[in-house]
Amino acid sequence: MKIGVAIDGSQNALRAVEHAIKTAGLYTESELKMIYVVDFNTANDERMSKEDTETIRQRVTQPAMELARQAHANTELVIFEGDPAQKIVQYADSTSLDHLVIGSRGLNAVQEMMLGSVSHKVIKEAKCPVTVIK
Numbered sequence: 001m002k003i004g005v006a007i008d009g010s011q012n013a014l015r016a017v018e019h020a021i022k023t024a025g026l027y028t029e030s031e032l033k034m035i036y037v038v039d040f041n042t043a044n045d046e047r048m049s050k051e052d053t054e055t056i057r058q059r060v061t062q063p064a065m066e067l068a069r070q071a072h073a074n075t076e077l078v079i080f081e082g083d084p085a086q087k088i089v090q091y092a093d094s095t096s097l098d099h100l101v102i103g104s105r106g107l108n109a110v111q112e113m114m115l116g117s118v119s120h121k122v123i124k125e126a127k128c129p130v131t132v133i134k
Contacts, residue, residue, distance in 0.1 A: 001027040004097040004128075006035045006088050006118070009060035012103030016133040017064045020101040021071045023131075032068060032075045035091055036061050037084040085121035092126050100130045 005020035007013045017034070024030040038053065061077055068075040080087040092100050102119045119132050 001030040001098050002033060002095065003030060004033040004035050004088075004092055004095075004100045005064075006037075006084070006100070006102040006122070007061060007064045008036070008084070008103070008118075009063075010103055010105075012105065012133060014063060014067065014103075016101045016103040016131075017067050019131065019133050021068060021073050023099065023101070024073055025071070030074065032073045033091075033095070033097065034061065034064055034068070034075060034077045035080070035088055036077065037080045037082065037087045039082065039084050085118045085125070088118070088122050089125045092122075092128055097128045100126055100128055102130060102132055104132045104134045 001024065003020050003024050005013075005016050007017060020032055024032045036057070038057070057079065061079075065075065065077060078091065080091065088100070088102070091097075100122065102122055104119050105117050119130075123130050123132065
């Protein structure tokens with residue numbers, strides 16, 4: 001069973017990781033794929049150095065990877081650059097994930113209509129089952 005979980009450093013993402021780890025534990029030989037997408041379009045400062053980017057990546061991915069390590073989960077971290085929803089869906093489809101877990105950002109109805117959310121876009125476009133964790 002290949003289970004993907006999108007991480008972005010938020011508490012909702014960590015809850016999604018916890019859920020994905022529990023789900024992976026239900027299957028023998030499961031694989032947990034942590035998906036982190038760097039979205040430079042939303043970066044506040046376009047002059048970020050490689051060191052800044054690495055520091056941010058560590059801050060975002062380390063807590064999720066530590067949860068997986070403590071659970072002895074067979075885990076791989078995959079990192080992409082670009083539009084988060086698009087990259088998550090592309091990865092899920094190209095690697096034939098059996099299940100995808102993603103945290104909810106908790107947008108209200110007006111924000112969702114105006115902006116959309118990563119989780120909403122992933123639900124609409126992914127071919128595999130998606131669980132959204134609040």
